[in-house]
Amino acid sequence: MRSFYGTELPNPLMLGTAQYPSPAILEEAFRTSGAGVATVSLRREGAGGAGQTFWQMIQDLGVHILPNTAGCHTVKEAVTTAQMAREVFGTDWIKLELIGHTDSLQPDVFQLVEAARILTDDGFKVFPYTTDDLIVGERLLEAGCEVLMPWGAPIGSGRGLNNEYALRAMRAEFPDTPLVVDAGIGLPSHAAHAMELGYDAVLLNTAVARAGDPVLMAKAMMQAAEAGRLAHEADPIEARDMAEASTPVIGKAFL
Amino acid sequence: MTTRSVIGAGVCGLAVAAELAMRGAKVQIFDPAGPPGPHGCSWWAGGMLAPWCEYENAEEPVLRLGQQAIGWWAERTAVTKAGTLVVASKRDLPDLRRFSRRTEGCTEAGREEIAALEPDLHGFGRGLFFAEEAHLDPRKALQDLFRGLQEKGVEFHKTFAPQGLDNVIDCRGLAAREYLYDLRGVKGEMLVIRAPDVQITRPVRLLHPRIPLYIVPRGDGVYMLGATTIESEDSSRITARSMLELLSAAYALNPAFGEAEVLETGVDLRPAFPDNLPRIRRLGKTIYANGLYRHGYLLAPAVARGVADLALNNTHSEMVDEDRA
Numbered sequence: 124m125r126s127f128y129g130t131e132l133p134n135p136l137m138l139g140t141a142q143y144p145s146p147a148i149l150e151e152a153f154r155t156s157g158a159g160v161a162t163v164s165l166r167r168e169g170a171g172g173a174g175q176t177f178w179q180m181i182q183d184l185g186v187h188i189l190p191n192t193a194g195c196h197t198v199k200e201a202v203t204t205a206q207m208a209r210e211v212f213g214t215d216w217i218k219l220e221l222i223g224h225t226d227s228l229q230p231d232v233f234q235l236v237e238a239a240r241i242l243t244d245d246g247f248k249v250f251p252y253t254t255d256d257l258i259v260g261e262r263l264l265e266a267g268c269e270v271l272m273p274w275g276a277p278i279g280s281g282r283g284l285n286n287e288y289a290l291r292a293m294r295a296e297f298p299d300t301p302l303v304v305d306a307g308i309g310l311p312s313h314a315a316h317a318m319e320l321g322y323d324a325v326l327l328n329t330a331v332a333r334a335g336d337p338v339l340m341a342k343a344m345m346q347a348a349e350a351g352r353l354a355h356e357a358d359p360i361e362a363r364d365m366a367e368a369s370t371p372v373i374g375k376a377f378l
Numbered sequence: 379m380t381t382r383s384v385i386g387a388g389v390c391g392l393a394v395a396a397e398l399a400m401r402g403a404k405v406q407i408f409d410p411a412g413p414p415g416p417h418g419c420s421w422w423a424g425g426m427l428a429p430w431c432e433y434e435n436a437e438e439p440v441l442r443l444g445q446q447a448i449g450w451w452a453e454r455t456a457v458t459k460a461g462t463l464v465v466a467s468k469r470d471l472p473d474l475r476r477f478s479r480r481t482e483g484c485t486e487a488g489r490e491e492i493a494a495l496e497p498d499l500h501g502f503g504r505g506l507f508f509a510e511e512a513h514l515d516p517r518k519a520l521q522d523l524f525r526g527l528q529e530k531g532v533e534f535h536k537t538f539a540p541q542g543l544d545n546v547i548d549c550r551g552l553a554a555r556e557y558l559y560d561l562r563g564v565k566g567e568m569l570v571i572r573a574p575d576v577q578i579t580r581p582v583r584l585l586h587p588r589i590p591l592y593i594v595p596r597g598d599g600v601y602m603l604g605a606t607t608i609e610s611e612d613s614s615r616i617t618a619r620s621m622l623e624l625l626s627a628a629y630a631l632n633p634a635f636g637e638a639e640v641l642e643t644g645v646d647l648r649p650a651f652p653d654n655l656p657r658i659r660r661l662g663k664t665i666y667a668n669g670l671y672r673h674g675y676l677l678a679p680a681v682a683r684g685v686a687d688l689a690l691n692n693t694h695s696e697m698v699d700e701d702r703a
Binding site for chain 1: 435436437476479480562563587588609610611650651652653654655
């Protein structure tokens with residue numbers, strides 16, 4: 124199992140902490156699923172320690188905290204937010220998100236690379252939310268990132284893996300880099316799909332938080348991600364065009 | 379006769395005082411900030427009595443307990459029972475389907491039904507209509523409650539409650555957090571605008587994947603536009619982003635809102651427990667009623683009844699989570 128900046132995660136599920144009906148349900152979703160990483164939006168919940176009670180609840184979950192720069196549109200904003208997050212949460216992990224397009228929330232990969240360089244130089248361990256573009260991935264690694272988080276589909280869309288081919292190519296291109304499908308996962312089958320491709324984790328929020336029963340959905344996502352990982356490790360069979368009988372017929376006695 | 383001392387003249391405190399007085403108890407109210415006003419977070423509320431809509435993102439007690447609200451308030455202030463209309467832009471129609479699955483008590487409204495209900499809504503072909511819901515003007519409701527209490531002889535003291543009082547009911551919202559370890563503040567922001575050219579007669583909710591917003595008519599072309607729900611305890615000012623989102627929602631409902639005057643902006647912290655449900659707690663000689671969150675007007679009647687049941691009859695409603703008298 125690939126480690127994330129030297130940290131082994133207990134399982135392949137990372138969950139966001141926004142949009143749950145209540146903090147109590149959020150907590151239950153983490154406890155029931157056992158998700159090992161919680162992403163937190165610092166920008167949205169206000170600066171200057173104003174979200175303290177809520178943040179304390181997240182910290183009390185006892186999981187790895189991955190603060191994010193959600194809602195940032197410029198390098199400067201993202202860098203400032205990351206620095207603030209380091210102060211508030213006492214972690215050098217940062218999920219770097221730089222939004223380039225309001226409707227698709229597509230990352231602005233040019234600014235992303237620039238911000239990633241500034242932050243890694245400053246000692247951050249950057250988890251960049253990126254597209255499935257190989258060259259961008261390469262530039263991010265050059266900038267000092269040791270993890271890549273390509274999208275499956277636009278944030279909150281729940282469409283699953285829009286471009287399986289590109290995600291496969293990314294896995295093949297970066298065999299030693301931990302890869303996380305971040306965004307677009309709506310169903311457990313999507314999570315399993317990503318893990319079957321050999322990804323190291325899935326990161327999702329809306330699919331769980333906005334489900335009718337977030338606790339149940341978190342559990343389903345965990346089981347699916349685990350199943351996908353086991354399947355990948357088990358080396359699945361190749362699909363083929365014709366049937367292949369599982370019981371040999373040659374040599375069978377004629378009665 | 380035992381005197382019950384209610385601390386806090388927001389929606390919770392006044393509703394509790396009204397319920398106690400109605401049941402024949404002797405009541406006095408303390409609030410150093412004075413009669414209901416901008417210092418309390420219920421001053422800034424929407425005033426929707428919408429248990430069915432709220433059930434979309436709340437636990438079951440909100441739906442059940444909230445249904446007591448319309449009748450309770452109608453005996454004390456003007457309540458408009460015109461239902462709630464929920465609409466979504468074309469691109470957010472999946473959210474409308476989800477909303478209808480997650481709630482009860484609505485009928486689907488097509489273009490013609492929407493036009494018949496609210497002719498001034500433009501460009502919405504699909505919606506949901508919750509006919510049983512109602513709304514009130516929160517400021518008027520607080521003032522009516524307050525006046526009603528005074529007429530009943532309930533004394534109001536614009537001071538802190540003296541130390542060592544017995545039979546205290548603490549309804550101070552977030553100000554009581556030092557006694558309620560799991561209470562937190564959740565930031566809400568709102569606007570009041572005047573748009574005499576737009577005629578909307580009932581609360582309208584506009585669904586959006588990130589920022590569901592509503593508009594509540596207050597009469598005379600005045601509308602309340604709300605409200606954000608942010609896990610932050612900073613109540614200093616409304617942010618530009620929030621104002622932009624609130625105004626964009628209004629603009630999406632009818633571009634004529636672009637010409638509206640902005641009369642007020644409001645920010646405050648809703649008191650909430652971890653499950654966002656209210657609690658009644660008796661600790662020593664004090665009963666705490668708190669955590670009404672987004673549902674001040676919707677749940678205050680149920681909370682008031684629960685407090686009165688505990689204080690007067692020693693019966694425990696489902697909202698009582700701790701009793702260490």
